[in-house]
Amino acid sequence: MLEPAIHLLNRAKQEGYAVPALNFHNLEILQAIIETAEKEHSPVILQISPIYLEKIGRTAAAAMAREAAREAKIPVALHLDHSNSLEWIRWALAHGFTSVMLDASALPLTENIALARQTAELAHEHGATAEAELGHIGGVEDSRETGADPKKLLADPGEAAKLVQESGIDILAPAVGTAHGLYKFPPKIDFRLIEELAVALNIPLVLHGGSGISNDMVREAIRRGITKVNVGTELKVTWAKSMAETLINEGEPWKVAAKAREAIGRVVAQKILMCASVNRA
Numbered sequence: 001m002l003e004p005a006i007h008l009l010n011r012a013k014q015e016g017y018a019v020p021a022l023n024f025h026n027l028e029i030l031q032a033i034i035e036t037a038e039k040e041h042s043p044v045i046l047q048i049s050p051i052y053l054e055k056i057g058r059t060a061a062a063a064m065a066r067e068a069a070r071e072a073k074i075p076v077a078l079h080l081d082h083s084n085s086l087e088w089i090r091w092a093l094a095h096g097f098t099s100v101m102l103d104a105s106a107l108p109l110t111e112n113i114a115l116a117r118q119t120a121e122l123a124h125e126h127g128a129t130a131e132a133e134l135g136h137i138g139g140v141e142d143s144r145e146t147g148a149d150p151k152k153l154l155a156d157p158g159e160a161a162k163l164v165q166e167s168g169i170d171i172l173a174p175a176v177g178t179a180h181g182l183y184k185f186p187p188k189i190d191f192r193l194i195e196e197l198a199v200a201l202n203i204p205l206v207l208h209g210g211s212g213i214s215n216d217m218v219r220e221a222i223r224r225g226i227t228k229v230n231v232g233t234e235l236k237v238t239w240a241k242s243m244a245e246t247l248i249n250e251g252e253p254w255k256v257a258a259k260a261r262e263a264i265g266r267v268v269a270q271k272i273l274m275c276a277s278v279n280r281a
């Protein structure tokens with residue numbers, strides 16, 4: 001069933017686990033996420049960014065995700081990841097997304113707050129959930145180098161409190177030391193900062209850049225107050241590897257897709273285990 005992300009996240013926050021928020025880039029990845037979440041009885045957040053929606057066809061992509069979520073036997077939220085305009089927020093809400101993120105973290109705080117407030121107002125009109133970002137989560141965002149050293153640009157607790165209070169957003173992605181894409185070196189996550197933010201804000205916090213971090217690090221982040229863990233790159237990499245291996249001997253699309261679904265499903269199961277969301281649906 002399709003639900004607002006905040007329903008899934010509030011329950012996770014109360015019970016001390018996280019909801020995996022997994023990016024889909026095509027039908028196989030989408031199906032692998034839902035099938036595996038059903039098998040593990042885990043709630044799940046399906047997410048996709050505007051950059052990808054543009055590349056694969058936004059109307060069809062939204063429709064397939066929305067319908068798959070509606071048919072699912074577990075709670076599923078459909079989330080717009082890293083959008084950069086209110087036009088995208090309006091579009092997503094009109095097409096069945098139950099959660100939206102406007103990432104204005106590169107702008108000055110007052111502008112970030114103003115956009116977060118408008119995002120929250122639009123989302124709440126549709127019964128949906130609003131996410132904002134604070135600080136700079138570095139690395140690669142959908143193959144676009146965002147540069148900058150994430151260590152130097154962590155979220156400031158005072159700014160975070162002001163952002164949450166003045167905007168009315170439901171969930172916050174604070175920069176706490178992770179980065180997008182795969183890591184060359186293990187990230188230095190500021191666990192104390194997570195805890196400080198969790199206590200001060202008392203809303204679900206989001207960990208971006210969850211590909212390739214150890215389960216122990218993510219478990220510790222959850223223990224300190226993370227409730228949504230974003231993973232995208234690992235699923236994409238698994239898809240590409242499976243396709244490359246299978247296509248050598250097999251040209252039938254559904255058979256190639258079935259192999260990819262199996263491989264991605266194994267990664268999804270690991271992420272569900274990492275988030276401790278097994279049997280929470």
Ligand SMILES: [Zn+2]
Pocket residue numbers: 082137180208209230
């Ligand atoms: Zn992100």
